[in-house]
Amino acid sequence: MLGLAGLLPFAAASSSGPWDLSQLMQRVGELYQPDHRGRIRLAQWEALMDEYASLDVDQQLDAVNRFFNERLRFEHDLAIWNQSDYWASPMQSLVAGAADCEDFTIAKYFTLRQLGIDETRLRLTYVKATEQDQAHMVLAYYASPTSTPLILDNLIDPILTATQRDDLVPVYSFNARGLWLGSASFDSRAATTTPLPRWQELTRKMSDEGFFGPRSP
Structure with a gap:
């Protein structure tokens, strides 16, 4: 797990705009050569985004959370x-069929953005997960x-509010816009524009995969 040390100037690619999924699937085949089960997971991921693109947010959140938790x-x-510490792209996690907590979160974040x-x-x-006593x-x-x-x-499939998750103590949060320091609340206002180095590495890798290349109309 990364701490807050070694933050670098913000240079992450924007994750806005739809991806060209056909080009992404072609690129992932070239880079990672997924096995049969990996190709099935990738196809299911593509089908999920097609099916839920026009549904309401609550349905999207539940579907995406369960999709990655189950697969x-x-x-x-x-x-x-x-x-010891590697942040995988959604493509890499689906090809591998395995993830740690950061990889689960990254995959859900970018899928919901799509x-x-x-x-x-x-x-x-x-966060600190108090029941497991770990980051x-x-x-x-x-x-x-x-x-x-x-x-x-x-860790769990039901989507609960932060106040219902008293087993989680927030430390800091981030997205493509910046980083928020927090200790007592998930809704910290102490925003900075210096992301984690691992986030920069992740977005560079995803750019190579084609996520931040030419967009579909």
Whole structure:
């Protein structure tokens, strides 16, 4: 898990705009050569985004949370990538069929962005999971800037509010717009524009995969 040390100037690619999914699928085949099960997961992911693109936000949140929780097994980075701390792209997680908490959260964040949810409503949030006594990452969805967020978590399928998740203590959160420091509340106002180095590495990798290249109309 990363701490707050070593933050770099903000240079992350924007995640706005629809992806060209056919080009993405072609590119992932070239880069990662997925096996049969990996291709099935990728096809199911594409079908999910087609099916839920026009549905309401609550349905999208529930579908995306359950999709990744059901299709990816939890593994530590050492077991998946032979690295102590590695942030995988959604494509990499689906090909591998495994993810740690950061990878679950990253996959859910970018999938919901593709479904049309504005990035200002979504924050990848580091917390302390008190029951496990360890650092953890979840995805927070804010219906409005002042609302209590809903929490998408790989530990449980139900989506609960932050106040219902008294087993999670927020530390900091971020998205493509910046980073918010927080200790007592998920709704911290202490915004900065210096993202984590791992986030910059992730967006560079996703750009190479074609996520931030030419968009479909």
